[in-house]
Amino acid sequence: MAKTDNSKLEEKLIIRREVIDKIGKQEINVVELYAGRSVMWGILSDEYKGRVKINLLSIEKERGKNPRALCGDNMKFIRGIDLNRFDIVDVDAYGIPSQQLLAIKRQDYKGWIIVTAIQSMFGKLPTDVLMANGMTQAMLQKVSAIFTKGGLQYIKNFMYTLGSRRIRGFFEDRKYYFYTRFEV
């Protein structure tokens, strides 16, 4: 059976609930960089109604997909928004959002980051991630296609270089759903 793109909805909701509970506030601010139709945060807002007020700022690249979202390139919005106003930055990407994570780090963001990172069909990892793992430009130019194995270790090392010291979530073959914060 083919699975829908949100077939890991349950796992994604579990880690978001954990983060909401960890924050422990009655009102939280969330920015989602890949909003889609805000399915997850819609479910969570209903679920936490009366206990936690969730203020959501949604960003979606595709016009017309989510009428409540800001439409455009999330990198531009990240540069223009003070992320530290938000308790959670939700980076539910289809791919590996290394540029977004670097931009979040550049703001010295102190809150929680929830990440979906999925290696593509060909498994190639972003240059940022490989260089954070010690590869050089010269190596990548010659053999970029072969750095496709052990993706989770590369992602873990990349997160470490950004200042994360632990990640918690679900880790499957080439699909990683986790949350963390930059501690350093």
Added chain:
Amino acid sequence: MAEEKVLNIEELQQDDKNFNAGTEEGQRMMEKSFSELGAGRSILIDKNGKIIAGNKSQQAAIAAGIKKVRVIETTGDELVAVKRTDVDLDSVEGRKLALADNATQVVNLAWDEVQLESVRDELEGFNPSDFGVDLPDLDPEPKEKKEPQTKELRPFATNHILLSYPIDLHDRVMQAVEQLRELEGMEIETSAN
């Protein structure tokens, strides 16, 4: 004989309930394919000019600078073949087109479960599982408790060496590589140009 006309590509309307949300990578691949190889497979529209299949193709084609669409009218009793008179399958371009056609479909497919579910609820007799598409359960209560794992991150200490050598040395180098492979934690990938 099928009716034929040429329209501005932007006259075709997107499906506001498109079941495929698409992916950024898939869209990039489609735009690259259109830019480098031109248009290949046709898209499908309904009698009102609304796109049944190929919403993402229309977007990628527009992004690649394609302005017109040739519309062939049929009632489903014949297959419409697009003939590329400038392409031989057994050429680099032909094989690239064949690869791009299949690869973009795989990479650009991301089912939009909200649209699938909403159309299933609206239209009696429409069930995505008839075509093997299994909708997730949007019930927020998990049926079985799944437990996330915590992974402690540590500084990594890995050194990388890229070896390039003349092919004449291959046997000697591979002997040395095979010895290195026995060391725990060693990762070796080989490749040739």
